[in-house]
Amino acid sequence: MTKPLRGVLLLACVISATQLVLAADKPADEAGVRDAENRWSEAFMGGDAATLDALLDAEYISTGSNGKARGKGEIIRLAVDYAKAHPGQHASPLAPSSTIRVIGNAGVVQHRNGADTSVDVFYFRDGGWHAWYSQHTRLEN
Numbered sequence: 001m002t003k004p005l006r007g008v009l010l011l012a013c014v015i016s017a018t019q020l021v022l023a024a025d026k027p028a029d030e031a032g033v034r035d036a037e038n039r040w041s042e043a044f045m046g047g048d049a050a051t052l053d054a055l056l057d058a059e060y061i062s063t064g065s066n067g068k069a070r071g072k073g074e075i076i077r078l079a080v081d082y083a084k085a086h087p088g089q090h091a092s093p094l095a096p097s098s099t100i101r102v103i104g105n106a107g108v109v110q111h112r113n114g115a116d117t118s119v120d121v122f123y124f125r126d127g128g129w130h131a132w133y134s135q136h137t138r139l140e141n
Contacts, residue, residue, distance in 0.1 A: 028124035030100045033107040036122060036129035037098075041091035044075075047083025052076045055131055057123075062134040065116055115139055 036055060043051035053076065060072040070078070083089075098111045107122040107129060118136040122129045 028102065028105050028107075028129075030102050030107075032124070032129050033100050033102060033109060033122055034094055036131070037094045037100075037109055037120065038091070040131060041094070044079040045083065045086070045089050045091045047080040049076050049080055052079055055129075057130045057132045060131055060133065063136065065136045065138040115141075 039051060040055050042048070043055065053072075056072045056075065058072065060075070061069050062075055063069045094109075095111065095113070097113075098109055101108045101110075105124040107124070109120040109122070111118045111120075116136060116138045118134060120131055121133040122131055124130075
């Protein structure tokens with residue numbers, strides 16, 4: 001093995017070990033869920049497909065108030081299209097009226113604003129929160 005190749009492999013090992021240590025330092029708590037929600041909103045508004053891909057579980061489903069279920073790929077495409085149509089727009093932080101409940105490695109976020117309510121379900125794995133399911137419901141007046 002050549003010296004340059006050994007150096008590259010050593011650097012790769014150090015980076016991987018650092019990532020594992022950093023991931024282990026992140027607790028599975030309410031602040032982490034709030035951070036994931038805020039990063040998710042900002043990624044959607046900005047069309048950041050890489051961040052959405054990392055935050056959303058491979059089997060993620062969002063069921064809209066119309067009953068239509070959308071998978072991860074469709075949500076990412078919608079985000080990219082939204083960002084193109086609304087360049088420079090940013091998300092607001094998670095509203096104080098939203099509630100977050102963490103039970104073990106699961107987190108549930110409940111949002112409510114005037115005409116509708118929604119729930120996001122997360123799980124904590126490999127040092128981070130991942131969205132698994134969302135349900136949106138229109139409220140009757």
